[in-house]
Amino acid sequence: MKARVTVTLRKGILDPQGKAIEGALKTQGLTGIESVRQGKVFDIELSETLVGTAETLLEEACRKLLANQVVEDFRIEILTEY
Amino acid sequence: MKARVTVTLRKGILDPQGKAIEGALKTQGLTGIESVRQGKVFDIELSETLVGTAETLLEEACRKLLANQVVEDFRIEILTEY
Numbered sequence: 333m334k335a336r337v338t339v340t341l342r343k344g345i346l347d348p349q350g351k352a353i354e355g356a357l358k359t360q361g362l363t364g365i366e367s368v369r370q371g372k373v374f375d376i377e378l379s380e381t382l383v384g385t386a387e388t389l390l391e392e393a394c395r396k397l398l399a400n401q402v403v404e405d406f407r408i409e410i411l412t413e414y
Numbered sequence: 415m416k417a418r419v420t421v422t423l424r425k426g427i428l429d430p431q432g433k434a435i436e437g438a439l440k441t442q443g444l445t446g447i448e449s450v451r452q453g454k455v456f457d458i459e460l461s462e463t464l465v466g467t468a469e470t471l472l473e474e475a476c477r478k479l480l481a482n483q484v485v486e487d488f489r490i491e492i493l494t495e496y
Contacts, residue, residue: 340457350456366461371457
């Protein structure tokens, strides 16, 4: 089974990385970009075949390692192919 | 207009970050995770209102800064809300 976990900063949390990218894009002459916020995406392969069990496992992986729950949200998508 | 750009390593390209995360998850007692590959996601707000123009701008942003095209692929999604 394949899944994608997307981890993004919560709304309202300052994103210095995103601000730096905004500035760099402007320097490159790209106008029209108002804001950029950067996050992480994890493409995960699991030996698990039951969707429910896989989701529980991935939630645990997010809570334990992939997401800093003080400032980040995570979203789990079970995929067939990516 | 809001868009999401997802940048991932090309298939076949070694992902040491992903390997490190795999190991860390196993250490945390999470079994059943076969592989992890990490990528980046950019949530971007544009002042542009035409989808075609926005996509062209975002492609240019990817080619110039957001993606290293030697080893990474990028995907552009125009969103209404995220």
